[in-house]
Amino acid sequence: MLQTLYDYFWWERLWLPVNLTWADLEDRDGRVYAKASDLYITLPLALLFLIVRYFFELYVATPLAALLNVKEKTRLRAPPNATLEHFYLTSGKQPKQVEVELLSRQSGLSGRQVERWFRRRRNQDRPSLLKKFREASWRFTFYLVAFIAGMAVIVDKPWFYDMRKVWEGYPIQSIIPSQYWYYMIELSFYWSLLFSIASDVKRKDFKEQIIHHVATIILLSFSWFANYLRAGTLIMALHDSSDYLLESAKMFNYAGWKNTCNNIFIVFAIVFIITRLVILPFWILHCTLVYPLELYPAFFGYYFFNAMMGVLQTLHIFWAYLILRMAHKFITGKLVEDERSDREETESSEGEEATAGGGGKSRPLANGHPIFSNNHRKND
Numbered sequence: 001m002l003q004t005l006y007d008y009f010w011w012e013r014l015w016l017p018v019n020l021t022w023a024d025l026e027d028r029d030g031r032v033y034a035k036a037s038d039l040y041i042t043l044p045l046a047l048l049f050l051i052v053r054y055f056f057e058l059y060v061a062t063p064l065a066a067l068l069n070v071k072e073k074t075r076l077r078a079p080p081n082a083t084l085e086h087f088y089l090t091s092g093k094q095p096k097q098v099e100v101e102l103l104s105r106q107s108g109l110s111g112r113q114v115e116r117w118f119r120r121r122r123n124q125d126r127p128s129l130l131k132k133f134r135e136a137s138w139r140f141t142f143y144l145v146a147f148i149a150g151m152a153v154i155v156d157k158p159w160f161y162d163m164r165k166v167w168e169g170y171p172i173q174s175i176i177p178s179q180y181w182y183y184m185i186e187l188s189f190y191w192s193l194l195f196s197i198a199s200d201v202k203r204k205d206f207k208e209q210i211i212h213h214v215a216t217i218i219l220l221s222f223s224w225f226a227n228y229l230r231a232g233t234l235i236m237a238l239h240d241s242s243d244y245l246l247e248s249a250k251m252f253n254y255a256g257w258k259n260t261c262n263n264i265f266i267v268f269a270i271v272f273i274i275t276r277l278v279i280l281p282f283w284i285l286h287c288t289l290v291y292p293l294e295l296y297p298a299f300f301g302y303y304f305f306n307a308m309m310g311v312l313q314t315l316h317i318f319w320a321y322l323i324l325r326m327a328h329k330f331i332t333g334k335l336v337e338d339e340r341s342d343r344e345e346t347e348s349s350e351g352e353e354a355t356a357g358g359g360g361k362s363r364p365l366a367n368g369h370p371i372f373s374n375n376h377r378k379n380d
Contacts, residue, residue: 017296031174045188061137068255078120140247147240276316
C-alpha cells in the first residue's frame, strides 16, 4: 500500500513533461541536478535558524533596542482571582454584559472592577514592545542578507534579463552550489517561521500568514522537485526585495522614530506594489504560464506550480489593499494605525496606567504588511 502511494507520488507524469523520466536528471559528466533528498537538510537547518535567532535576539537585538531607546509601557497586572482566571482561560477573554454580571456576583467585585480585571489580563497576554522589536530585527537581518545574496546568485545569469532563457533546456538544467545554498537557506528560514509562528507576535492576519508560509514552502519544494529552479530563484529574490524594508520600518516605529519610519514606509509601499503587483504577475507569472507551453504540453506540475503562484498573488493583492488604504490615510493626514494589530487597551481615563520613562511607544506595524501613525502621540 505504502509502496503504491510512493510510486504514484513520484510518477514522472506528475512532476516532469511528457517523454522525460527521473533517469534524465541523474548526475552525469560533472553536472549535478536537483533531487528530492536534498531537501532533508532544510529541517535541521530550520532548527539551527531558531537557535541562531534566540542568540541574535538576546545579544544583538536587545542591546540595539536599548541603544534606540525602545522602552516598555508599564502594564498593571490583574490581581489574582481564581473565578475570573478560570473564565478567562476556559470561556473567553471578552465576557458579554450578562457574563460580567454573573462573574460580578461570583467574585464579589463590581461590574466595573470585573471589566477592568479583564482589560488588564488581556494586556498581560499581549506581546511586549521589546519582543516585537527583536522579531523585526531578526527578520530584517535575514531578509536583507538574503536579498543581497540572492541578487549575487542571479544577477549574472542570462535568464535574469531574458525570461525565455528560464526554460532554455528545461528540465535538463544542472544546479550550481550558489543556487543550492540559496534554496536550502530560504526554504529552511520559512520552515523556521512556520515552527515559531505560534510564539511569534500574532496579528489579525494570522491565518493569512500561515497560508503564506505553507504556500511558500510548497512552492519552493515543488520547484526543487520539478527543477523549476530558475523561476524559483527569481521569485525568492523578488520577495526579499521589499520584506527587509518592512521590517526596518517596524524597528524604527517601535523606537519612536516616526519620520524615519514613515519615509521607509513610502519606499516600502512603492517597492511592494512594483514587485508584487507588476513584476510578479506580468513578468514572472507570465513566464511560468506562457513560455513553458511553447516547449511542452501542460502537465500536472505545470498546473500545480502556477496554482501556488496564484495563492501567493492573491495574498499580495490582499496586503496591497491594506497598504494602499493606509497610504491614502497617511497622505491625507488622517490617523493611521495598524488595522491588523491587537490594540492594547488603556485605562488612562481612570489614571490607572503610566508609561515608563514618561511616554509610551508608537503603534506597531502589521506583521505581514505595515500600517503607520503620522500623529505625534505615542500610544502603543
